Amino acid sequence: MCGILAVLGCSDDSQAKRVRVLELSRRLKHRGPDWSGLYQHGDCYLAHQRLAIIDPASGDQPLFNEDKSVVVTVNGEIYNHEELRKKLANHKFRTGSDCDVIAHLYEEYGEDFVDMLDGIFSFVLLDTRDNSFIVARDAIGVTSLYIGWGLDGSVWISSELKGLNDDCEHFESFPPGHLYSSKSGGFRRWYNPPWFSEAIPSVPYDPLVLRLLAYGLYQICLLAVTKRLMTDVPFGVLLSGGLDSSLVASITARYLAGTKAAKHWGAQLHYFCVGLEGSPDLKAAREVADYLGTVHHEFHFTVQDGIDAIEDVIYHIETYDVTTIRASTPMFLMSRKIKSLGVKMVISGEGSDEIFGGYLYFHKAPNKDEFHRETCRKIKALHQYDCLRANKATSAWGLEARVPFLDKEFINVAMSIDPEAKMIKNDEGRIEKWVLRRAFDDEEHPYLPKHILYRQKEQFSDGVGYSWIDGLKAHTARHVTDKMMSNASFIFPHNTPTTKEAYYYRMIFERFFPQNSARLTVPGGASVACRSAKAVEWDTAWKYNLDPSGRADLGVHLSAYDAETPLSNKPSKVIDGIPRMMAFPGVAIQS
Numbered sequence: 001m002c003g004i005l006a007v008l009g010c011s012d013d014s015q016a017k018r019v020r021v022l023e024l025s026r027r028l029k030h031r032g033p034d035w036s037g038l039y040q041h042g043d044c045y046l047a048h049q050r051l052a053i054i055d056p057a058s059g060d061q062p063l064f065n066e067d068k069s070v071v072v073t074v075n076g077e078i079y080n081h082e083e084l085r086k087k088l089a090n091h092k093f094r095t096g097s098d099c100d101v102i103a104h105l106y107e108e109y110g111e112d113f114v115d116m117l118d119g120i121f122s123f124v125l126l127d128t129r130d131n132s133f134i135v136a137r138d139a140i141g142v143t144s145l146y147i148g149w150g151l152d153g154s155v156w157i158s159s160e161l162k163g164l165n166d167d168c169e170h171f172e173s174f175p176p177g178h179l180y181s182s183k184s185g186g187f188r189r190w191y192n193p194p195w196f197s198e199a200i201p202s203v204p205y206d207p208l209v210l211r212l213l214a215y216g217l218y219q220i221c222l223l224a225v226t227k228r229l230m231t232d233v234p235f236g237v238l239l240s241g242g243l244d245s246s247l248v249a250s251i252t253a254r255y256l257a258g259t260k261a262a263k264h265w266g267a268q269l270h271y272f273c274v275g276l277e278g279s280p281d282l283k284a285a286r287e288v289a290d291y292l293g294t295v296h297h298e299f300h301f302t303v304q305d306g307i308d309a310i311e312d313v314i315y316h317i318e319t320y321d322v323t324t325i326r327a328s329t330p331m332f333l334m335s336r337k338i339k340s341l342g343v344k345m346v347i348s349g350e351g352s353d354e355i356f357g358g359y360l361y362f363h364k365a366p367n368k369d370e371f372h373r374e375t376c377r378k379i380k381a382l383h384q385y386d387c388l389r390a391n392k393a394t395s396a397w398g399l400e401a402r403v404p405f406l407d408k409e410f411i412n413v414a415m416s417i418d419p420e421a422k423m424i425k426n427d428e429g430r431i432e433k434w435v436l437r438r439a440f441d442d443e444e445h446p447y448l449p450k451h452i453l454y455r456q457k458e459q460f461s462d463g464v465g466y467s468w469i470d471g472l473k474a475h476t477a478r479h480v481t482d483k484m485m486s487n488a489s490f491i492f493p494h495n496t497p498t499t500k501e502a503y504y505y506r507m508i509f510e511r512f513f514p515q516n517s518a519r520l521t522v523p524g525g526a527s528v529a530c531r532s533a534k535a536v537e538w539d540t541a542w543k544y545n546l547d548p549s550g551r552a553d554l555g556v557h558l559s560a561y562d563a564e565t566p567l568s569n570k571p572s573k574v575i576d577g578i579p580r581m582m583a584f585p586g587v588a589i590q591s
Contacts, residue, residue: 001143001395002061002075003028003049003159006124008133008182010154013043020167021045027162030316031075031395035060039071041128043154046073051398053077053231053345055096065103066092069128074099075159076121076143077402079227084116098230099123106134114179114190118227118408122174124157133182139191140351140406141176141383144391146521148172155182160392161318161513161521171517176383193408195415198376200369203418210421214439216413221439224407225251228347235345236270236338238331238401239296241284243433243455244349244358247440248404250447252347253292272346274299274334276468284452291449299337301330303471309333311508316396317388319522320495320509322502324389326469331393339397346394350386351405354378355414356422356433360456363424363432364538372419374535379411384523431456476504495524 005025010017022038025047029036032049039046039062048061054077063072078084081098084105091104099121105113106125111134120138122145127133135157137145148156148164148171156164156171164171174180177191195201203209225248229235237249253269271294273285282298289296306329314320317328338346353359357375365371387406394401404410414435421435431437437454440447447453480500488503489496494516497503510519525533 001031001159001391001400002051003031003163003395004073004075004122004124004157005045005047005159005163006073006126006133006135006155006157007045008043008124008126008155008157009131010043010045010150011152013040017043018045021047024158024163024167025049028159030398031159033398037061037073039073041071041126042131044126044131044133046071046124046126048073051344051395051400053233053400054098056232060095061097061099063097063100063103064094065107070103070106071126071128072099072103072123074102074121074123075145076119076123076138077228077230077400078102078117078119078121079230080118111179111181111183120402120406122159135174135180136190137174137176137178139177139193139408140379140387140411142387142391142403142406144383144388144395145174146171147174147180148517155180161518162315165513165515165518168517171515171521173383173521191408193412193415195376195412196380198373200372201416201418203416210417210435213413213417213421214435217410217417217435218439220407220410220413221247221404221436222251222255224404224410225347226255227407228402228404229255231345233344234342235347236272236297236343238334238346238348239271239273239285239288240281240349241273241286241288241452241455242281242349243437243453244352244405246284246288246448246452247436248347248349249288249294250292250440253294254447269294270297270341270343271295272297272299272334272338274301274330274337276301276303279466284455288448288452291452297337297341299334301333303468303475305333306330306468307471307475310505312396313393314505314508315512317392318509318513318518319384319388320497320502320505320519321385321522322499322505324385325505326472327386328389328393330468331389332396335394335397335399339399343399345400345402348390348401348403349405350390350401350403351379351382351411352433352436354382354386355405355411356436357419357424358433360432361535361538365423365535366538368419368423370535370538371423375415375419375422377534379415381523382406473501476501480504492519494519495522 005028007021018040028049032051034052035050037048037060046062050061061073078098078101081101084101088104088108093100102123105116114136120142122137122143125134144159146158146161146164148168151169156168158164175187177189178187179190180187237252239245239249249271256269271289273282275282277300286296309329309332313325313329313332317324354375357371362371390401390403417435424430424432431454441453477500480503485500485503492506497506
């Protein structure tokens, strides 16, 4: 991912202001270590830190139209740029960059072109003919973006908080799927899919219809993965051994077999996994890599390694959310290792759990309507959690993460499926993400071994090793006293931390980002095993469990906290190599 910074209408075109913009832009240099660019037009500044993925030789930014009257600084990838260039046959492009189409689309269609872009992006476009500008962010918020306002009437845009927090009177997260126009002086939503209203899909549940939808889901998933293999640099796949990353890895390996792209970096595809010694993810990832015949890189870290990195993680991820920090730390450590091997882009599996109700708490969804509405809420909030982690943990080391499951068309197809087909059904042997698993359950040409295809969900922060979270709790308990916790509501009246771990992270965050606007960018409210505050109502017992780990799903997770009977002692049942759901009084587990 690149880094962008724009200061617009600041009423200051001095050399001192230019130097200040350059200084702030350098705070984003980790995102784009390949090149720096700055364009100034009067009191408007557009800065860019480039990570070169497409057309490394000539795609430096900012980008322009033919006469340089339209200027663009952008962070992202436009996967359909070749198709768009055909629609712009009368235009002359300066570079081979995929993002070069943006200025020309604006010339041709005005402000209403954003929905034509298929990709991930955050951009600022300045029209020097009238000094107007627009800012836009991709549909789900895969790329990070913030907007701020100065007392001098200026508007600030930055890929990260650290680019503007010291110079703005107020700033906030730029909403995904929105466009900001200086002409209207406000936001408008350009992304308006049918599911956004949370209306329940009208296609009734029917086995035949479901088979057709599953096939459509299969086809669109293949396309979502393969279009993201557009690159001119070495790349790899993040592989945890869970369903989502394993499917992405398998699709990628199958598509690239025998192609020129497969030989860009050696003859085989490279996979990357991180975890503590003996963690669930390491074992499963190794098995998937062996099955697919790829080069597997396994990175180990210790609890102390993770603890030592916490301050750097919070500085780069820019959050104090407990779950996000827990999961970001291993990813942050792994990204550094990956970049050291010469890799600049990775494919990752974020988003599937939100779309298909993959988190274990969906076992308790009372009906299909609530199930569907919760998936809608989860997708809308992704930019505050998993997208934030995937983007910033990798960008901290100049690495780009691409997420096929958050493809616009894939989401539209998946969210059009009757939620009845997504629900966990113990008596029918249906576990979480059953529709996706069935779509890739190919008996003749299997994508994955059965037990991997039907492996129970592990949150990333759990899968890297259960002792990681336990170690974090022990460490923070030594640094946060009961007396400190008793005053927490006075010290942190907004989003008051309710655990010592949360208090510890909050102290570090406030040191880096002390402004009130900064703390308001982080979501709050009850969170148990990643569920939304609304879903906590599904089970009253959840109100008394303050831990967001997947192991808080008592009676569902195989290694749940404080289970009355160790789940490993419960009877197992495997039919044809597939783990089946077994019903116990009041619980549902995968055995």
